[in-house]
């Protein structure tokens with residue numbers, strides 16, 4: 001089966017690499033020539049555990065190719081995946097110009113029947129629109145099927161998720177399309193759920209919105225715990241033991257970030273709005289998240305009301321561990337606010353420093369290690385729960401001018417920080433270790 005993938009962001013690249021790993025011949029196409037030149041040499045443009053190794057393996061096995069030439073990539077493909085970005089418009093709706101461009105690329109290049117599979121997260125009705133664009137321009141003797149096949153990978157565990165996902169959703173309206181796409185995916189050995197195209201499109205938004213709802217819910221509970229003296233870690237563990245609730249995505253913190261939850265929640269509010277439905281619950285989820293992203297600054301100002309001229313260390317800049325992605329990371333808002341309040345900001349992240357330098361306020365300074373970042377600082381803020389941060393020797397905080405740690409990810413036990421004489425503020429937990437603490441989930 002000859003497969004082409006249009007777009008090599010996280011999703012396109014992981015799709016291309018995974019499909020080649022299970023034996024298909026895949027050519028990945030991207031308009032970014034520099035990126036293509038790198039990928040042809042087996043260099044991954046993103047930090048993702050295990051990805052480079054699989055890329056090199058499949059390039060060497062001649063199952064995986066990269067090109068910036070759509071004609072070369074699409075000409076003989078039997079199945080074409082669209083994996084381009086669907087960023088956020090100013091009003092929160094999904095920007096579909098990259099998807100439309102990809103559909104036009106297909107029209108320009110194909111000379112054979114194809115199945116067009118949309119991996120990108122797209123509003124309900126988009127696959128119908130893609131078919132409309134292609135059919136309107138294609139000679140009548142060619143047949144094009146469209147399939148919705150949303151992607152559920154998480155950054156940082158993308159390769160694992162491809163081979164051990166909970167489900168593969170295939171939305172189609174022809175037996176032929178179902179059969180071909182099911183056959184392609186069978187070697188993954190992941191349960192396949194077949195449905196209609198519109199439902200498949202909605203499954204993706206509803207899944208992300210539901211997970212975001214869980215996070216905003218637990219963040220609200222954590223704020224109430226703080227006021228009442230309960231411990232959110234214990235509450236999450238106790239709730240998660242109920243299998244109907246489940247233990248995942250119940251970790252309170254500084255709100256969700258990343259390239260998808262923020263944009264997809266807003267897009268779903270718009271999708272509902274387009275059919276005159278006000279999605280009140282999801283609006284609440286988005287507002288709670290906005291508020292939660294600012295919590296670390298409020299906690300800092302409670303301890304040091306005037307941070308002007310103070311040295312503040314920021315530990316962790318990526319929106320979550322194991323990725324170099326800073327999209328919609330709380331670090332953007334937090335560093336901006338620290339600089340606005342006149343602080344000297346010194347940041348450290350194990351992997352995301354290059355992206356940080358091109359994303360964050362140019363006044364942010366960078367250190368090469370946790371120890372260097374916190375040296376002589378007035379406070380340390382933890383924004384990402386990297387293992388390197390969670391496993392740090394607590395004596396390192398003695399290097400600070402005043403050992404004050406404000407932890408947005410509950411990386412340490414309150415009692416351990418107390419033992420080391422560190423003033424410690426975390427999320428949804430009592431300031432002093434009066435209570436029994438369970439190991440965080």
Ligand SMILES: NC(=O)C1=CN([C@@H]2O[C@H](COP(=O)(O)OP(=O)(O)OC[C@H]3O[C@@H](n4cnc5c(N)ncnc54)[C@H](O)[C@@H]3O)[C@@H](O)[C@H]2O)C=CC1
Nearest residue numbers: 007008009010011029030031084085086101102120121151
């Ligand atoms: N990033 C993630 O973890 C996940 C993303 N998604 C969804 O997948 C889609 C893609 O997301 P990312 O991979 O993060 O996107 P991205 O924006 O990082 O990358 C898209 C790539 O497509 C290329 N491109 C754009 N138009 C093109 C065209 N006409 N021809 C060839 N290449 C073109 C760009 O140069 C870029 O390299 C989005 O809809 C997103 O919501 C879904 C699940 C996970």
Ligand SMILES: O=C(O)[C@H]1O[C@H](OP(=O)(O)OP(=O)(O)OC[C@H]2O[C@@H](n3ccc(=O)[nH]c3=O)[C@H](O)[C@@H]2O)[C@H](O)[C@@H](O)[C@@H]1O
Nearest residue numbers: 151152153154155249250251253255256257258260319320
């Ligand atoms: O559509 C997408 O792009 C993807 O979005 C998320 O994946 P991702 O954004 O990579 O990362 P998550 O692990 O979901 O984390 C998102 C954000 O939520 C936060 N989070 C997550 C879990 C939790 O319990 N608490 C919490 O605050 C993380 O710190 C992070 O900022 C979904 O988990 C994927 O299934 C989906 O495919």
